[in-house]
Amino acid sequence: MNIGIDKIGFFAPPYYVDMTKLAEARGVDPDKFTIGIGQDEMALAPVTQDAVTLAANAALQIIDEEDKEKIDLVLFGTESGIDHSKSAAVYVHNLLGLNPYARSVELKQACYSATAGIQMAKGHIALNPDSKVLVIGADIARYGLGTPGEATQGAGAVAMVISKDPKLLLLENDSTYFTNDIMDFWRPLYSENAYVDGKFSNEQYILFFNKVWEKYKERTGRTLADFAALCFHTPYTKMGWKALRTILEEGTEEVQEKLKANYQTSIRYNRRVGNIYTGSLYLSLLSLLEENDTIQAGEKIGLYSYGSGAVGEFFTGILQPDYKKYLHINRHEELFRSREEVSVEKYEEIFQNTLPSDGASIELESDNDPSPIYLSGIQDHKRIYVNRIR
Structure with a gap:
């Protein structure tokens, strides 16, 4: 049975800060941010947007009534969860009006968990061929104002419908994966901001990539020449390039030039959004699919997923006939056009405007948030969400 990504959508909050001005x-x-790290803009979530609303807004644009009936599993990968007990997927399930006879689960393993969701979705579809699975990666990356990690913040979500006979990308089964207990990045339960050992994390990201790539070649006998492009998890866009260049010499000059060019295409959206943790790899894939004008149906795409702590996986997909017809290119162009650039001072104000940490009730002002789905406040320790179009 052919199983893969049937639909893919993306959402970013309505504000961003220019990285040159931040620098x-x-x-x-400014070259340290725009060249050294590889970021041009950083998406900024107002207090009315959290992982749940970002996820629901991303999914809202791609699902139709048939999807709502056939989706019987929602898998939400995030490291920006809002509750220790209740799954963020349950909130999203309700906000989208999905079939109630469904499973809804939140997954966690740093930036890897959306990939885990995709692999679980494949198993579910294999057992239930007429079902569809909604897989989401949504996060808000926070390190703090003026910190070393500030330039690698961001916010956004990618939503995917996984099904049989996919219209976009058929996912192959020969993936390779690796786990090791390390402390390169973590966020304790008591902390709003993440902690990271940057140099060590970069080293481990590349090490894990090399391990799963070597294992993949050993299992399949394939080489770089078999791929039209490689997409990477991109906490910042220079990170994927650092990993890619460790293996480029395995290919001919022609192969190297093709992979380098398509890598640059795959990071265009990420350069304008920043780090969205669980959704970053899939934002790279979306950028590649929507921005390239050379990759043809039938060609193979490699994907490297990495989640600190750490789990890495390399897996592959084959582009399907007329895949461009099933993308939402105009919608995503409008999303970028409609965002508002804010000054550094305004960015700092929005960043520091957080929800009460003592359980106090609050009603949030939503007039400045045009998003279809938003957080309207907290009452009796419960988050109150609104879907404007329902």
């Missing part, structure tokens, strides 16, 4: 405000050479 200047921090007394840093």
